[in-house]
Amino acid sequence: NAGVTQTPKFQVLKTGQSMTLQCAQDMNHEYMSWYRQDPGMGLRLIHYSVGAGITDQGEVPNGYNVSRSTTEDFPLRLLSAAPSQTSVYFCASKERTGTGDNEQFFGPGTRLTVL
Amino acid sequence: AQSVAQPEDQVNVAEGNPLTVKCTYSVSGNPYLFWYVQYPNRGLQFLLKYITGDNLVKGSYGFEAEFNKSQTSFHLKKPSALVSDSALYFCAVRMGGYQKVTFGIGTKLQVIP
Numbered sequence: 001n002a003g004v005t006q007t008p009k010f011q012v013l014k015t016g017q018s019m020t021l022q023c024a025q026d027m028n029h030e031y032m033s034w035y036r037q038d039p040g041m042g043l044r045l046i047h048y049s050v051g052a053g054i055t056d057q058g059e060v061p062n063g064y065n066v067s068r069s070t071t072e073d074f075p076l077r078l079l080s081a082a083p084s085q086t087s088v089y090f091c092a093s094k095e096r097t098g099t100g101d102n103e104q105f106f107g108p109g110t111r112l113t114v115l
Numbered sequence: 116a117q118s119v120a121q122p123e124d125q126v127n128v129a130e131g132n133p134l135t136v137k138c139t140y141s142v143s144g145n146p147y148l149f150w151y152v153q154y155p156n157r158g159l160q161f162l163l164k165y166i167t168g169d170n171l172v173k174g175s176y177g178f179e180a181e182f183n184k185s186q187t188s189f190h191l192k193k194p195s196a197l198v199s200d201s202a203l204y205f206c207a208v209r210m211g212g213y214q215k216v217t218f219g220i221g222t223k224l225q226v227i228p
Contacts (some may be wrong), residue, residue, distance in 0.1 A: 004158075031214070042205065042220035050214060058215060087215075091157055101147040101166055101209060104216070106158035 002026050004107035006091050013081040013114045021076040021110050023091030030096040032074040036087040049074055081114045117142040119208045126197045129227050130201045136222045137189040138206030148189040149207040153196035
């Protein structure tokens with residue numbers, strides 16, 4: 001298993017540009033999520049999905065769009081990049097089974113700089 | 116609503132000494148609690164979790180955590196710290212029946228040789 005993969009690893013954008021951060025998992029996990037990590041703020045949830053065709057907003061969804069057409073893929077779109085979106089972005093997935101809860105598996109991250 | 120607090124930005128401990136990284140939480144229902152570790156330039160890795168049952172939970176790399184309902188705490192502990200334990204540690208909470216997971220801001224653990 002490759003686990004959770006993210007591309008690209010690094011990206012520099014100019015203000016106003018758009019781009020898509022890719023995330024894929026090969027573990028057949030139903031739940032996937034996107035976080036951004038900023039110094040002193042920990043991880044903040046942007047969007048999440050509990051299955052193909054179902055997405056919902058997290059804490060900081062403004063400026064980002066997501067879709068979930070397949071179980072494997074959960075891309076994050078920046079519509080019009082702003083310097084405030086400079087951050088490290090992590091994708092995560094987990095199983096949504098059983099009576100307990102399951103841990104999340106994280107990708108290696110995408111470091112995004114918006115000039 | 117749910118929240119988690121990690122009151123220490125950084126914890127320094129000498130190699131071989133016991134370590135504690137603190138976490139307190141606030142949820143309106145039964146909590147699911149997690150600890151993750153992040154090494155430099157890497158994604159987060161799962162360490163351990165509390166769902167129900169014994170208050171003392173054992174996890175990866177010799178770490179354990181104690182769930183204390185009355186103090187709403189879930190402190191991470193290890194009896195003998197290693198230099199390789201130096202990393203950023205995140206506590207996370209999820210309320211039962213609720214999909215969103217809330218992370219703390221992280222505590223940097225520095226183990227001094």
